[in-house]
Each structure stands twice: as structure tokens, then as C-alpha cells.
Amino acid sequence: MTDTTLIQEYRSGVLESAHRGHICIVNDKKQVVYSAGDPHFRTFTRSAAKPLQAIPGIRAGIVDAYDFSQEEIALMVSSHRSEAFHRNTLEQMKEKINLDEGGLVCAPSFPLHEESRTEYIRQQGDKRRLLHNCSGKHMGVLAYSKLKGYDLAxxxxxxxxxxxxxxxxxxxxxxxxxSDMAAGVDGCGFPVFALPISTMATGFLKLACPDLIEDEETRKAAEMITAAMNRAPEMVGGTGRVDSVLLHDDNIVAKGGFQGVFCLALRKERLGISFKVLDGSDEEWGLIVKSILTQIGYDNEETLQRLTEQFPGEIRNDARNVVGKAESAFILESHA
Structure with missing residues (x-):
């Protein structure tokens, strides 16, 4: 199946660009119930996999071993922007684990959050591995490795x-x-797998509906991770990030990844959702998610309003004047 147009952008009423991709929605019977484009399109999970990557350490007991808070658990699955509250909590994690920051394989970075980066550099801060947006994930795996006595290097x-x-x-x-999980190397140095987006949707459905997970310890770990994500949503992404906006809704589990991949799941509706923007952009995520939720009849008006306010679809120039609009261009195909 071919890809489809997800978002169209207009400047002064003239179509200027279009973002194409694929969407898959699965139910708890392992069926694709809605799609746009190819529901089995294969792509790398990137950071959308972080809630799954955290499960081994959480189920092995690192939360009790290091007295991790819910905020610290949320940072283990985060693509944080190194805002001040991220940095403070990351420092606490590092001290609890007693880690040498130089042992992180992720590259030294400045904060991704623009205002935080400006403030940090103004204070003559240097690049640090702790400020890499994947550092929480790395510290979680190092904490588990240290607990088990595995090689840290x-x-x-x-x-x-x-x-x-x-x-x-x-x-x-x-x-x-x-054997069907093609492997690569993520931007932060971690192994990363290319999966069908239907597989990603299935994984997120089980995070949101852990009764679908057969193994008890894995189920408990998933419950602990997702509870922390909803308890501390800004830790997962940051101010104004799509996954953080969605996680304020206790019915939703959500996590985005680099190069346009995004996953979420709805607890009450028992649906797993994933999509891929083929040009790798994440600027359209909010509009795509809002359109998906609207088309399937999602009934939490507060969440839909929050998405509208945060991602209004306006295109602004450098002076912040409205010069165009972006709008959803896809219609979900029902497979019911």
C-alpha cells in the first residue's frame, strides 16, 4: 500500500507543502480497525520505544533499589528538553545511582529547549552528556546493569x-x-529496531491495557511506568511537547520518537495507535493526533481542546504574525 497525505500547509491560500505518511490503529483482538496508508509500514521505533526499553530494569527492582521517584521513572522513558526541572531531577538520579557521567555513551549536548539553552549558555555552561535528551534512558539501563553486576562500559x-x-x-x-526485528543504531548510540507500525501500536496497547500482558512482573512494570508518565507528563517530553500534552489525560499513554514516529494508546477504548510522518518532521504531530482522536469519536473534550490550544494549525513568520495554516488531509479507513 502507498503512503497518504497527512497534513497540508497553505501560505496565503496557496498549497506550499504536504507531509505524507502512514497510520495504524489496532484493537485488543489484534485487529487493524483503522488505517491511512500502509498500516504495516516498517520504520525504526526511535525514542517511541523508550517505555518498552525501561521495562527490564523496572521489573528487576531498580525503583526500590535506588529509591526512584515517579518523576525519575518518567525521565527513564523521556526525550527531555533539559529544562531546569529536567536537569535537577537528572542530577538526583545520577547521585542515587552513583554514576560517572562520562560513562554515558550519548553525546555531550546543550539543552534542546530554546529558552533553557539560552539561559544555560549564558551561565557559561558547557555541553554535558547528562543534557542529552536520551540521558534518562541511559541512566535507567546503567542502574539496572549496576544492580545486576553487568559490565557498564x-x-x-x-x-x-x-x-x-x-x-x-x-x-x-x-x-x-x-528474527524479524531489523536492527540499527539510534542517534544516542543505543540499539534500535525497525518494526511494522502495527507492531508498535500493539506494544503501546499493552502498555495502556496491561491485562493483555501475560507475565505478571512485566505487567506490573508496565503499570508502574505508565502511571509515572501520567503523574509527571512534562518529564516525558517537556513544555508544549505533544506526548506531554496528551499524558495529562489519564486515559492516554503516549510517546514520540525522532524522524516522525509517534505512538499512543487509549485505555478505555482499548486501542493502540501509531503513525509515521515520512519526511521525519514532528511539527505536525499535534494536528495528526487531534484529527485521529476526532475521527474515532474520542469523547474527552478537555484533551481535544488542549490540543487545539497548543497546536492551532497556524503558520507564523519570524515576527510571529499569522501567514498561513496547516490542516489535516487524511480520512481514516475503517476495517470494522
Whole structure:
């Protein structure tokens, strides 16, 4: 199946650009119930996999071992922007684990959040590995490796015991054979897998509806992770980020990844949703999510209003004047 236009952008009423991609929505009977484009399109999970990657350490007991708070658990699955509240909590995590920051394989970075970056540099701050937007994930895996006595230097190697366990979790929750999980290297140095977006939707459905997870310890870990995500939504992304906006709704589990991949799931409706913007952009996520939720009849008006306010679809120039609009261009195909 071919891709489809998801978002169109107009400047002064003239079509200027279009963003194409694929959408998949699955139910708890493992059926694709809605789609746009190819519901089985294969792409790398990127950071959308972080809630799954956190499961091995959480189920092994790192929360009790290091006295992690819900905010710290949320940072383990985050793509944080290094805002002040992120940085403060990351420092607490580092102290609890007693880690050498130089042991993180993610590259030294400045904050991604613009105002935070300006403030940080003004204070003569240097790039740090702790400020990389994946540092929470790395510290979670290092905490687990340290607890188990595994080698810390090779924690990001695909053959490391924790990475093998992560692969197993993704395979089990996504219901895909490990041999069908094409491997690559993520931007932060971690192993990353290319999966059908239907597999991603299935994995997120189980995060939101953990009764679908057979193993009790894995189920408890999923419950703990998603509870922390909803308890501390700004830790997961940051101010104004789509996943953080959605996580204020206790019915939703959501996490985005680089290069246009986004996953969410609805607890009450028991639906898993994933989509891929083919040009890799994330600027359209809010509009795409709002259109998906509207088309399937999602009834939380507060969440829909929050999306509208945060992502109004206005295109502004450098002086912040409205010069155009962006709007949804897809209609979900029902497979009921």
C-alpha cells in the first residue's frame, strides 16, 4: 500500500507543502480497525520505544533499589528538553545511582529547549552528556546493569544482557519474532529496531491495557511506568511537547520518537495507535493526533481542546504574525 497525505500547509491560500505518511490503529483482538496508508509500514521505533526499553530494569527492582521517584521513572522513558526541572531531577538520579557521567555513551549536548539553552549558555555552561535528551534512558539501563553486576562500559552493545532483554520485551509485547526485528543504531548510540507500525501500536496497547500482558512482573512494570508518565507528563517530553500534552489525560499513554514516529494508546477504548510522518518532521504531530482522536469519536473534550490550544494549525513568520495554516488531509479507513 502507498503512503497518504497527512497534513497540508497553505501560505496565503496557496498549497506550499504536504507531509505524507502512514497510520495504524489496532484493537485488543489484534485487529487493524483503522488505517491511512500502509498500516504495516516498517520504520525504526526511535525514542517511541523508550517505555518498552525501561521495562527490564523496572521489573528487576531498580525503583526500590535506588529509591526512584515517579518523576525519575518518567525521565527513564523521556526525550527531555533539559529544562531546569529536567536537569535537577537528572542530577538526583545520577547521585542515587552513583554514576560517572562520562560513562554515558550519548553525546555531550546543550539543552534542546530554546529558552533553557539560552539561559544555560549564558551561565557559561558547557555541553554535558547528562543534557542529552536520551540521558534518562541511559541512566535507567546503567542502574539496572549496576544492580545486576553487568559490565557498564558495554551497556549499549546489542549483545549486552540488558539489551538482549530489551529486545525480548519488544518482541513479546509487539508480538513479533525477534528474527524479524531489523536492527540499527539510534542517534544516542543505543540499539534500535525497525518494526511494522502495527507492531508498535500493539506494544503501546499493552502498555495502556496491561491485562493483555501475560507475565505478571512485566505487567506490573508496565503499570508502574505508565502511571509515572501520567503523574509527571512534562518529564516525558517537556513544555508544549505533544506526548506531554496528551499524558495529562489519564486515559492516554503516549510517546514520540525522532524522524516522525509517534505512538499512543487509549485505555478505555482499548486501542493502540501509531503513525509515521515520512519526511521525519514532528511539527505536525499535534494536528495528526487531534484529527485521529476526532475521527474515532474520542469523547474527552478537555484533551481535544488542549490540543487545539497548543497546536492551532497556524503558520507564523519570524515576527510571529499569522501567514498561513496547516490542516489535516487524511480520512481514516475503517476495517470494522
Amino acid at each position: 558495554s551497556y549499549a552493545d546489542p549483545n549486552h544482557p540488558v539489551q538482549q532483554e530489551i529486545k525480548q520485551v519488544i518482541s513479546q509485547l509487539g508480538e513479533i519474532d525477534p
